Amino acid sequence: MNRFLMQAAVGHPLTVHGTGGQRRAFIHLQDSVRCIELALANPPARHSRVAIFNQMTETHRVRDLAELVARMTGAQIEYVHNPREEAESNELCVANSQLLRMGLVPTTLDAALMREVAEIAQRYVHRCDLGKIPSRSLWNHARMRSAQSEPARTPGGATDAMLAAS
Numbered sequence: 001m002n003r004f005l006m007q008a009a010v011g012h013p014l015t016v017h018g019t020g021g022q023r024r025a026f027i028h029l030q031d032s033v034r035c036i037e038l039a040l041a042n043p044p045a046r047h048s049r050v051a052i053f054n055q056m057t058e059t060h061r062v063r064d065l066a067e068l069v070a071r072m073t074g075a076q077i078e079y080v081h082n083p084r085e086e087a088e089s090n091e092l093c094v095a096n097s098q099l100l101r102m103g104l105v106p107t108t109l110d111a112a113l114m115r116e117v118a119e120i121a122q123r124y125v126h127r128c129d130l131g132k133i134p135s136r137s138l139w140n141h142a143r144m145r146s147a148q149s150e151p152a153r154t155p156g157g158a159t160d161a162m163l164a165a166s
Helices: 002-009 029-041 062-073 097-102 111-123 141-149 160-165
Strands: 014-017 023-026 058-061 077-080
Touching: 002 014, 002 062, 002 111, 014 062, 023 062, 029 097, 058 062, 062 077, 062 111
Parallel strands: 014 077
Antiparallel strands: 023 058
16 A cells, blocks of 8 residues: 555556455554554453454455555556466455454544545655665566566556557
8 A cells, every 4th residue: 555655656657466356454553553452451361272363454455455546646557567476366364353342443444544644655755766666576586587478467457469459
């Protein structure tokens, strides 16, 4: 999300890796701190089982986040090769029911929060190292060879060669 907002602030297309169908978990920093506070305030009973808490408040597909930022900022979306070793999409089934029962009231991505973060990105745009946009990292040699041989795709998934033939 922050990468998309910064790319929009500097006038760079929002770069979505692969199909953008990968789901990511999100949590506002204040909520993360609140989760720790709740866990400390509710210690487990002596000799009880270990409790696992998922510190997240919502999940979103990467392409949905890019579309949200694009609508808000007018930025264009560019689908690029995925440098990661990951599936094109995933469901990311995760829950935070224990923290909700303890009293967590999630801060979610709404229009006001998005505008606030976009304004912060715009305020500090002069600090952006444009040489780092877009990221050029590839996770291993196989991904590097794959990215070099794969044609670039448009947001609809068509390659340049497919568009030229139509």
